[in-house]
Amino acid sequence: MEFSEWYSDILERAEIFDVRYPIKGCGVYLPYGFKIRKYTFEIIRKLLDERGHDEVLFPLLIPEDLLAKEGEHIKGFEDEVFWVTHGGREKLEKKLALRPTSETAIYYMFKLWIKVHTDMPIKIYQVVNTFRYETKHTRPLIRLREIMTFKEAHTAHSTKEDAEKQVKEAIEIYKEFFDTLGIPYLISKRPSWDKFPGAEYTFAFDTIFPDGRAIQIATVHNLSQNFSKTFDIVFETPDGGKDYAYQTCYGISDRAIASIIAIHGDEKGLCLPPVVAPYQIVIVPLIFKDNKEPLNKAKELKEKLKSYRVYLDDRDIRPGRKFNEWELRGVPLRIEIGPKDIENKKITIFRRDTMEKFQICEDELEKIDEILNDIMENMRKKAIKKFEDFITIMDYDVDRIKETLNNKRGIILIPFDESIYNSELEEKVEARVLGETEYKGKKYIAIAKTY
Numbered sequence: 001m002e003f004s005e006w007y008s009d010i011l012e013r014a015e016i017f018d019v020r021y022p023i024k025g026c027g028v029y030l031p032y033g034f035k036i037r038k039y040t041f042e043i044i045r046k047l048l049d050e051r052g053h054d055e056v057l058f059p060l061l062i063p064e065d066l067l068a069k070e071g072e073h074i075k076g077f078e079d080e081v082f083w084v085t086h087g088g089r090e091k092l093e094k095k096l097a098l099r100p101t102s103e104t105a106i107y108y109m110f111k112l113w114i115k116v117h118t119d120m121p122i123k124i125y126q127v128v129n130t131f132r133y134e135t136k137h138t139r140p141l142i143r144l145r146e147i148m149t150f151k152e153a154h155t156a157h158s159t160k161e162d163a164e165k166q167v168k169e170a171i172e173i174y175k176e177f178f179d180t181l182g183i184p185y186l187i188s189k190r191p192s193w194d195k196f197p198g199a200e201y202t203f204a205f206d207t208i209f210p211d212g213r214a215i216q217i218a219t220v221h222n223l224s225q226n227f228s229k230t231f232d233i234v235f236e237t238p239d240g241g242k243d244y245a246y247q248t249c250y251g252i253s254d255r256a257i258a259s260i261i262a263i264h265g266d267e268k269g270l271c272l273p274p275v276v277a278p279y280q281i282v283i284v285p286l287i288f289k290d291n292k293e294p295l296n297k298a299k300e301l302k303e304k305l306k307s308y309r310v311y312l313d314d315r316d317i318r319p320g321r322k323f324n325e326w327e328l329r330g331v332p333l334r335i336e337i338g339p340k341d342i343e344n345k346k347i348t349i350f351r352r353d354t355m356e357k358f359q360i361c362e363d364e365l366e367k368i369d370e371i372l373n374d375i376m377e378n379m380r381k382k383a384i385k386k387f388e389d390f391i392t393i394m395d396y397d398v399d400r401i402k403e404t405l406n407n408k409r410g411i412i413l414i415p416f417d418e419s420i421y422n423s424e425l426e427e428k429v430e431a432r433v434l435g436e437t438e439y440k441g442k443k444y445i446a447i448a449k450t451y
């Protein structure tokens, strides 16, 4: 089955996201998908909180004049903004934007909060919905018009060096986030012609989906003083002088969830990293006629394993149907308990990642931890192997680049060469220039067909 069909099919059959909402680019997180989203964003919240960030919440609506304040920013977003023009039947005298991202909402307040250098660093983030009138093909969790899970961090610093350091910290945070999820990535410095509107420079994380197309899954922007000059965020320096704040911002979205589904999934369905799996273990008692023993044993096991997210499936349906359903939903580990197992004081384990079945003694439950860790390690290795197979290093040869992108796809790396690194390159190779990147210690220009 072709990837995009597999992807749409799995969102529906594993009951993750319902695309039938009557607005293009909008959809509904179903309970199972919502849990994956919850556990995924718990990871990033923890990583941000541990590094001195505070979670906040800003209004959704941004007055038109505020959004338009930073010239480059508004130029970059004016074709993507949704507007509110009425309050009830009354026409608003100032139209209001649904935030496409919150720089202009937040930096208006930074101006009120920042007076002296000791008011910084400010390191805040919010996890909100944002709205972009995407004209390209919308796709669930990949290219939404209502971005349902937009984690945006915004920081302000009293020196250029501190802002540069913050960019590096943000990159470390995202590396740890995607490593925890087993999602491989290439970090590139976006070319100047493709940086975030209003940024000095942008670093981006790109991964590769099974169809070989690259997708931007995170971005880190050094805004320097572009916004602080526009919003007049001036502070008193230690020596009593005046300066504009130095700022950064960095964001991820529902694409983190799309990546977990796309990268770890297989023909049987989802294969979820234990850390985000709504159920890490499902217990299936093999019930024969009126033999209640397996069910009682299963309940005992569930109790013993209560430090995990365990589902005891005691529904009155055939075990085979249960196995297929939990494999489709990507539950990392299944335990089967039948009369023979009980007799032999064993439990049967099924690993979703390798689809292998084996037995452990019923009093060796401490092995479960190491099996779940091994599952994650194996999933990560498999994903990195697939990712690296999609990387092609070659000398600059337009025809070979085009031929490779049309057949193998993936990311092409050509040795960095200033003389070809310009916006014409994209037209020549009929693909996106992801930017300049380091790969296995060498510097390259990365090129790919992207989402």
Ligand SMILES: Nc1ncnc2c1ncn2[C@@H]1O[C@H](COS(=O)(=O)NC(=O)[C@@H](N)CS)[C@@H](O)[C@H]1O
Pocket (backbone or CB within 6 Å): 100, 101, 102, 103, 132, 134, 141, 142, 143, 144, 145, 147, 151, 152, 153, 196, 216, 217, 218, 219, 221, 249, 250, 251, 252, 253, 254, 255
């Ligand atoms: N339409 C969309 N649907 C889903 N995710 C999106 C969409 N547009 C962008 N994203 C994701 O959101 C991330 C952050 O968006 S951004 O425009 O690059 N950066 C910002 O908005 C900055 N304010 C940092 S928070 C992107 O890296 C991309 O992974």
